Amino acid sequence: MSGRLRFLRTPSGAVGFGILVLVLLVAVLGPYVAPHSATAPIGAPPFTGPSTSAPLGTDFLGRDVLSRLLSGGRSVIGLAAAATGLAYLMGLAIGLAAGYSRSIVDPLLMRTVDVMLAFPPLLFLLVLIAGAGSSVGVLVLGVAVIQAPGISRIVRTATLEVSERGYVEAAVARGERAVAVITREVLPNISAPVLVDAGLRFTFSILIIASVNFLGLGLQPPSSDWARMIGENRAYISLNILAVIAPAAMIAILTIGVNLVGDAIARSLGRSYVPRGIRSPAA
Template sequence: MGQEPVDASRESTTVPAREEASRRSRWRDAIPSDRLTQFGVAVVLALLMLAVFGPFVSPYDPVEQDLQHQLEAPSVEHPLGTDQLGRDVLTRLLHGARLSLGVAAAVTAVRLVVGTAVGLVAGYAGGWVDEALMRLVDTLLAFPGIILALVIAGVLGPSLVNVMLALAVVGWASYARLVRSSVLSLREREFVTAARLLGRSRMHVVTRHLIPNVVAPVVVLATLDIGGVILGTAGLSFLGLGAQPPTPEWGTMLASGRNYLREAWWLVNAPGVLIMLTVFGFNLLGDSLRDALSPTQSAQLEQL
């Protein structure tokens, strides 16, 4: 008796369906359950709400000077005090939250798109294309990211746009390496092989089978990356390469308040604590997504 032939079309539709169900289950499990993660999620949501609605609630202008109320301590009228030019610190923090989170989202989006595209091309094409792209990635990863961003921003000149460009240039390589490693594993899976046997185009294989399966690790990396981008932006602005006064940016506020640390502690502490909480919240959220979406990888990391 002859062996019954395998229906490749049925196999190619059944396996992706199981993969899709598995991905949906992982995303449902990503809902945080422990208190520490819930705290991180609450911090992120609170910051987003403050960034969106805070500037509309505050009665003060973030850049208007009021020299009669210089360096006033926190009070009912000014909950976080005023700075050396009489500007309300809380108002400037709220406007700075919108600016800092917006910059972090934009830079992370550019990193994600560029890195994912490079990783997909390198992993699926292979050969000399993979070799050339990975050597470029290795070159970028060989330099400390903040130092390379400092050099690029210094060459381009002091500007928040130049800082965003510098951080985007130095950060996409990690996404490319992550996506490439995932694609190298996925392209040998049964559903990809079945799609090839059915004569599917490369674009179909990439968009239908590869990209949906690399979304989870890329989202985890992006969530963890937002905190680093906020720190990098604040650090470069603190050094005078980013946002310029009177722009209410957290790093610029730290730089202008360091000269008044003894008599006006709130000028440094307020933006410093907010930066810390923001990075902490996004890191907790990223850890939660990593544990939920990549349980095997998380277990391996814990054993190291």
């Protein structure tokens, strides 16, 4: 087994990877195997219990819960992945510039990062949505901006450590440009802490996007989304508990799988690495 897949040798890594594969299959293939439309009522009364035509019953509009469950994973995973990827583009740029420059750029960037970290994440995102409007682009950008400061601090710390090593100093002595030194010498050697951090960042993206969708400020009706399903049906949980429990379970299973894989990767790298700057979406 290659070094990159070494984490699969651990029980937690194998279980977590299996969970992720299963959830991804549901998200990708679910809409194609859903028995009914995810957005249209199926002709049954709202909150009908499980039946042959609707194995998980119907929701508050008489739509099939199973069909919405099978179709609701793409938005959760896709938006979280896009937000996390954009956050890393911004965080890597800031962290590498601050850690490698060793000039006035470093304190200026880090003071800006400290100011950004002072804002409660969910409050910042809600204010941004209120000002710019509710859209997928605003949601992804907002989550990325929230996470970029924490990522930049981790990247800066790792860059400072790597920049003092002999192979980096040798590259500088050879007259290589800063961009070449960063891309060839620094970036590959800080990939381990960045990779470990990515799992937690992805989990955070899932939870905060789910929080916004739960509040009805993210994806708009009739979009099928696991968090939105919870928000739409929570007031009627006594009528059909599966309409709330099923999507909540999918979000929980996804986050557990990501955390198990992230922990296994950290252990396989032989380090106990706990990224800073990650806070609960409710903070």
